[in-house]
Amino acid sequence: MMGIFHIIEYDFRNFFRYKWWLAGLISMNLADLFVMAIVYNKMVDPELARQIMGYFSFFAPGVTILGLFASAFMIGREVNMEVRREIHYYMLSLPLSRIELALGRLLAGGLRGMMYMSPLLLTTFAFLGIPSPFQLLIILAALFLLAMGISGLSIAIAVSTSSFEKFVTARGLVYYVLFFCSTIFYPLSLIQSLGEEGIMPQPLVTLAAINPLSNGADIIRSFLLGIPAFTLDMVMNLALFSALFATTAIFAYMKIIQRT
Amino acid sequence: MFLRYKFLIVMRAIWFIAQVSFFGLIVSRLVVFELKGIYFQYYVAGIIIMMLYSVSVFIGYDIFEEAEHGVFEYLLSLPVSRKELVLGRSIGGGIRSFIFVGPLIAIALAIVGVTQIMNLVIALSALFLFAFGASGMSITIAVALKSGDRFDILMGVLNALIIRLSTVMYPQVFIEDASNVYAGIANFNPVTFASDLFRWGVGIEQYLTMTPLLAILGIVAFFFVFTFVGVTVYERRLEGGGWK
Numbered sequence: 001m002m003g004i005f006h007i008i009e010y011d012f013r014n015f016f017r018y019k020w021w022l023a024g025l026i027s028m029n030l031a032d033l034f035v036m037a038i039v040y041n042k043m044v045d046p047e048l049a050r051q052i053m054g055y056f057s058f059f060a061p062g063v064t065i066l067g068l069f070a071s072a073f074m075i076g077r078e079v080n081m082e083v084r085r086e087i088h089y090y091m092l093s094l095p096l097s098r099i100e101l102a103l104g105r106l107l108a109g110g111l112r113g114m115m116y117m118s119p120l121l122l123t124t125f126a127f128l129g130i131p132s133p134f135q136l137l138i139i140l141a142a143l144f145l146l147a148m149g150i151s152g153l154s155i156a157i158a159v160s161t162s163s164f165e166k167f168v169t170a171r172g173l174v175y176y177v178l179f180f181c182s183t184i185f186y187p188l189s190l191i192q193s194l195g196e197e198g199i200m201p202q203p204l205v206t207l208a209a210i211n212p213l214s215n216g217a218d219i220i221r222s223f224l225l226g227i228p229a230f231t232l233d234m235v236m237n238l239a240l241f242s243a244l245f246a247t248t249a250i251f252a253y254m255k256i257i258q259r260t
Numbered sequence: 261m262f263l264r265y266k267f268l269i270v271m272r273a274i275w276f277i278a279q280v281s282f283f284g285l286i287v288s289r290l291v292v293f294e295l296k297g298i299y300f301q302y303y304v305a306g307i308i309i310m311m312l313y314s315v316s317v318f319i320g321y322d323i324f325e326e327a328e329h330g331v332f333e334y335l336l337s338l339p340v341s342r343k344e345l346v347l348g349r350s351i352g353g354g355i356r357s358f359i360f361v362g363p364l365i366a367i368a369l370a371i372v373g374v375t376q377i378m379n380l381v382i383a384l385s386a387l388f389l390f391a392f393g394a395s396g397m398s399i400t401i402a403v404a405l406k407s408g409d410r411f412d413i414l415m416g417v418l419n420a421l422i423i424r425l426s427t428v429m430y431p432q433v434f435i436e437d438a439s440n441v442y443a444g445i446a447n448f449n450p451v452t453f454a455s456d457l458f459r460w461g462v463g464i465e466q467y468l469t470m471t472p473l474l475a476i477l478g479i480v481a482f483f484f485v486f487t488f489v490g491v492t493v494y495e496r497r498l499e500g501g502g503w504k
Contacts, residue, residue: 020409024416031420039430042437165267172271180282190289
C-alpha cells in the first residue's frame with residue numbers, strides 16, 4: 001500500500017515540474033471564462049439564455065471540466081515518455097508490485113486533475129452559488145470518477161502508441177472529439193436539434209449525450225443551476241467510463257512495462 | 261524544417277475540422293437572431309486567422325530547439341548579417357504558415373464563398389504581412405527572453421488573450437456590449453485587423469470593426485514594428501556571444 005503513495009508522490013513532484021505549462025493552461029481557462037464566456041453571454045439568443053441561465057453560468061462548470069480533463073490527461077505524456085526512453089526498467093526495479101505501480105500511476109493522474117481543477121471549481125461556486133454538503137459530496141465523487149477515467153484513458157493511449165508524435169496526434173483527436181462533441185460549450189438540445197435536421201450524424205449526437213465530460217459538467221449544472229435535472233444515469237455513466245478505462249489502463253500498463 | 265512537424269500539421273488539421281464542424285456549426289444556433297444566418301461563415305473566417313497566427317508564432321519554438329542543439333551558433337557563424345538572419349526567419353516563418361494554412365483557406369473559401377476576387381487578393385497580400393509580423397513577434401520574444409520556460413508561459417498567456425480579445429470569434433459590437441476595456445484592446449489587436457480584413461476579402465462585411473484601409477495600415481504597422489524591433493533585439497541580445 002505504501003508503494004502506491006510513493007508513486008503518487010513521485011508523480012506529484014513531476015507535475016510541479018510543469019509549472020510553466022500549468023500557468024499557460026490556467027491563463028487559457030481563465031481567458032475562456034472571463035473573456036470568451038462574458039462576450040458570448042451577450043451574444044446568446046435571449047430565449048436560449050433564459051433556458052441555460054446565461055452563457056457565463058452555463059460555461060463555468062464546463063471550463064472546470066476542461067481544466068480537469070487537460071490536467072488529468074497529462075499523466076499519459078509522462079508514461080509515454082518513460083516507455084519510449086525505457087525509464088520503466090527503473091520503475092520495475094523498485095521494490096513495488098506491478099499492480100501497485102499501475103494503480104499508483106492511475107491514481108496520481110486522477111488526483112493531479114482534481115488538484116488542478118479545484119480553484120476552477122471554487123471559482124464556479126463563487127459565481128454560481130455554493131451547493132449543499134451532500135451535493136458537494138456528489139460533485140466531488142463524480143469528478144473524481146471522471147478524473148480517474150481520464151487518467152486511465154490517457155495511460156491506455158500512452159502505452160499503445162510507440163512514438164511521441166503518434167501519442168500527440170491520438171491525444172489531439174481524443175481531446176477535440178470529447179471537448180467539442182459534449183455539453184461543455186453548448187446545451188445538448190442544440191446538438192440534438194442538429195441531429196434531427198440531419199446535419200449532425202446520429203452517432204455524434206449519442207456520443208455527446210453519453211460523453212463523460214458532458215455528464216461531469218451537467219452534474220455541476222444540475223446542482224448549481226437546476227438544469228439539466230440530476231439523474232443517477234449521469235453518475236452511472238461516469239462510473240462505467242471510469243471502471244472501463246481504469247481497468248484497461250492498469251492491465252495495459254502492467255503488460256507494456258513487463259514487455260522485454 | 262517545418263515539414264518535420266507532421267504531427268503538428270495533423271493535429272492542427274483535426275483542430276480545424278473540429279472547430280468548424282462542431283463548435284462553429286453548433287454555436288451558430290446559439291447566437292442572437294441577427295447573427296444566426298451569418299455566424300457560421302463569420303466563425304470559419306475567424307478560425308483561419310486563429311490558425312495563421314498560431315502557426316506563425318511557432319517559429320519561436322524552433323529557435324529554442326536550435327539553441328538546444330547548438331544550431332543557433334552555427335547560424336550566427338554564417339556570412340549573413342543579423343538583419344538578414346532575422347528578416348529571413350520572419351519571412352520564412354510567414355511563408356511556411358501560408359503553405360500550411362493554404363489548403364485550409366481553400367476549404368474556408370469553399371464554405372464562405374468569394375464575392376470580390378480583387379478584395380480577396382488584397383486581403384491575402386496583407387495577411388502575408390500579418391504572418392511575417394507574427395513570426396517576427398515570436399522571434400523577438402524568444403530572443404529577448406532566452407528561456408524556453410518563460411517563453412512557453414508568455415506565449416501561452418499571450419495566445420490565450422490575443423485571440424480572445426479580438427474579433428476572431430465575435431463581432432466588436434458584442435465585445436463592446438460585454439466590456440469597454442475588452443473592446444478597447446480588441447480595437448488595437450493585430451488579430452482583429454487580420455480577421456476584419458479576411459472577412460472583407462471574402463465578402464462578410466456586416467460586422468467589420470474598421471475600414472479595410474485602417475486594417476491594412478494596422479497590419480503594416482504590426483509588421484514593421486516587429487520586424488524592426490526584432491532586428492534590434494536580435495542584434496543587441498546576441499552581439500558579442502551566442503545564445504547563452
